[in-house]
Amino acid sequence: MTSSTLLLFFWIVLVTFSITSVEARKHQTKKSKPQKHQKGGNNTHDSHLPRPAPTPVPQYGSFSVLSFGAKGDGVSDDSNALIAAWKAACKVNGASVEIPSGFKFLIKPITLQGPCMPDVVLQIDGTLMAPPKVSSWSKSSLFQWINFKWVHNFTIQGTGVVDGQGSDWWTGSSSSSSIYNYLQKKSNKHMPNFKPTALRFYSSYDVTVRDIRIINSPQCHLKFDSSGGIIVDNITISSPENSPNTDGIHLQNTQNVEIHHSTIGCGDDCVSIQTGCSNVHVHHINCGPGHGISLGGLGKDRSVACVSNIIVNDITFQNTLSGVRIKTWQGGIGSVKNVSFSNIQVSNVKVPIMIDQYYCDKKSCKNQTGAVAISGVKYDQIIGTYSVQPVHLACSSDIPCKDVDLIDIQLKPSAGYQRFQHALCWNSYGKSQAPLVPSSIDYCLRRDENPVERIAKSQDRQHQC
Numbered sequence: 067m068t069s070s071t072l073l074l075f076f077w078i079v080l081v082t083f084s085i086t087s088v089e090a091r092k093h094q095t096k097k098s099k100p101q102k103h104q105k106g107g108n109n110t111h112d113s114h115l116p117r118p119a120p121t122p123v124p125q126y127g128s129f130s131v132l133s134f135g136a137k138g139d140g141v142s143d144d145s146n147a148l149i150a151a152w153k154a155a156c157k158v159n160g161a162s163v164e165i166p167s168g169f170k171f172l173i174k175p176i177t178l179q180g181p182c183m184p185d186v187v188l189q190i191d192g193t194l195m196a197p198p199k200v201s202s203w204s205k206s207s208l209f210q211w212i213n214f215k216w217v218h219n220f221t222i223q224g225t226g227v228v229d230g231q232g233s234d235w236w237t238g239s240s241s242s243s244s245i246y247n248y249l250q251k252k253s254n255k256h257m258p259n260f261k262p263t264a265l266r267f268y269s270s271y272d273v274t275v276r277d278i279r280i281i282n283s284p285q286c287h288l289k290f291d292s293s294g295g296i297i298v299d300n301i302t303i304s305s306p307e308n309s310p311n312t313d314g315i316h317l318q319n320t321q322n323v324e325i326h327h328s329t330i331g332c333g334d335d336c337v338s339i340q341t342g343c344s345n346v347h348v349h350h351i352n353c354g355p356g357h358g359i360s361l362g363g364l365g366k367d368r369s370v371a372c373v374s375n376i377i378v379n380d381i382t383f384q385n386t387l388s389g390v391r392i393k394t395w396q397g398g399i400g401s402v403k404n405v406s407f408s409n410i411q412v413s414n415v416k417v418p419i420m421i422d423q424y425y426c427d428k429k430s431c432k433n434q435t436g437a438v439a440i441s442g443v444k445y446d447q448i449i450g451t452y453s454v455q456p457v458h459l460a461c462s463s464d465i466p467c468k469d470v471d472l473i474d475i476q477l478k479p480s481a482g483y484q485r486f487q488h489a490l491c492w493n494s495y496g497k498s499q500a501p502l503v504p505s506s507i508d509y510c511l512r513r514d515e516n517p518v519e520r521i522a523k524s525q526d527r528q529h530q531c
């Protein structure tokens with residue numbers, strides 16, 4: 067064979083190959099048409115509709131769960147298919163695991179483990195559903211539903227839904243106190259104390275989560291634990307206002323985080339920032355219903371807590387328990403430093419600005435000496451309406467809050483609330499700057515540059531961070 071015939075041969079092979087793959091793509095487009103139709107319609111009965119048998123036509127780098135045996139009928143257990151698709155995609159640079167639209171995949175608690183090749187994507191356009199009954203979760207898998215472990219340089223995106231189907235977990239919860247709930251709780255004694263988070267990232271770096279909806283988690287919706295380099299953009303989280311402990315996004319031991327342009331409404335904190343977090347930027351969030359954006363509870367059981375360099379700006383809160391809040395338990399060690407809350411719009415929020423160093427989740431907690439030290443907290447442009455108290459800064463009697471700035475705070479009582487209270491500041495030092503409404507905010511903070519700390523060696527306690 068001459069070199070030119072060899073070239074011709076390769077050319078023919080190449081052309082044939084491209085034609086085949088164009089055909090394959092056409093074939094796939096045709097197949098997926100009926101799914102598009104269903105998406106616009108009433109999804110409630112999707113799972114009972116007959117659907118075409120899935121044809122596995124894996125595109126290059128694209129691993130559909132349907133190609134790995136998933137049924138997508140909302141009833142069959144598709145966990146193994148998802149794990150298999152993940153394992154295959156994990157080996158390919160830039161691969162994506164596809165959760166196609168128009169299907170509902172029932173997934174048991176699973177771990178999707180890395181490290182994988184760079185730029186792997188989990189493309190969620192359909193629905194992932196957790197087991198609906200508490201009894202179908204095994205005792206050993208209550209920590210979370212879908213656990214991402216050791217993943218680096220990874221993205222979750224798509225127009226789909228992650229549905230924790232948590233309602234069975236919410237009944238008879240400990241946060242309700244009526245006699246009815248008490249009785250229900252008694253009859254419900256098999257309810258585990260531990261409830262799963264929907265999506266959890268553990269020891270993962272350079273992760274983006276965008277566009278998806280996460281709904282009705284048994285407990286927290288999206289958690290990052292011991293991770294870094296996190297971006298959350300344009301997501302929606304929703305669960306009912308009365309669903310207990312259903313935090314939106316929970317950060318723990320996680321640094322370099324940006325959470326933005328998202329809508330979060332749930333039964334607990336929209337964003338909760340816990341110990342070990344620093345360089346966290348939360349902005350352009352609609353929060354409510356829920357408990358607001360919180361740092362803490364920190365320092366429980368005399369533990370060390372360290373949180374620093376937090377920026378929260380351009381947030382709207384509607385009908386939330388608090389707006390921006392720092393809560394610490396008595397007796398804790400460590401510090402909260404360099405926090406800025408600015409351009410915050412509140413609407414009918416119970417207490418828009420809150421520091422609570424006497425945080426307690428029961429009727430009463432034991433008095434303890436010492437506290438997580440709070441310093442450098444700036445509140446700038448917090449504007450809107452409140453229903454209980456505009457400002458509540460209850461700092462530790464032992465260690466004062468230092469360098470607290472209140473600048474341009476304009477808070478009016480919500481319509482219909484007459485018995486509102488004045489601003490309260492206890493042992494908190496810093497400066498305030500007009501405009502300040504109500505005017506009680508003006509004389510709330512104390513101005514001493516070097517306030518007295520009542521417990522010895524409080525510096526040592528802070529230096530644990």
Ligand SMILES: *[C@@H]1O[C@H](CO)[C@@H](O)[C@H](O)[C@H]1NC(C)=O
Nearest residue numbers: 105106107108109110111112
């Ligand atoms: C979907 O179907 C259910 C049951 O037939 C019905 O109750 C519901 O209103 C429908 N929803 C929409 C959006 O059509």
Ligand SMILES: *[C@@H]1O[C@H](CO)[C@@H](O)[C@H](O)[C@H]1NC(C)=O
Nearest residue numbers: 184185219220221272273274
């Ligand atoms: C993955 O790494 C590439 C190259 O550094 C970068 O462009 C991309 O944004 C990273 N992806 C994520 C999700 O961090």
Ligand SMILES: *[C@@H]1O[C@H](CO)[C@@H](O)[C@H](O)[C@H]1NC(C)=O
Nearest residue numbers: 224225226276277278279300
């Ligand atoms: C936000 O996500 C939705 C899907 O949930 C998508 O349709 C929309 O284009 C996204 N917006 C941006 C700005 O990316």
Ligand SMILES: *[C@@H]1O[C@H](CO)[C@@H](O)[C@H](O)[C@H]1NC(C)=O
Nearest residue numbers: 345346374375376377404405
């Ligand atoms: C305070 O935090 C911001 C945001 O993370 C950071 O840019 C700034 O350098 C920090 N300031 C100090 C004094 O650490």
Ligand SMILES: *[C@@H]1O[C@H](CO)[C@@H](O)[C@H](O)[C@H]1NC(C)=O
Nearest residue numbers: 424429430431432433434463
């Ligand atoms: C804690 O101390 C406060 C103020 O001294 C007191 O009013 C309260 O009763 C104490 N609580 C307990 C549980 O000891």
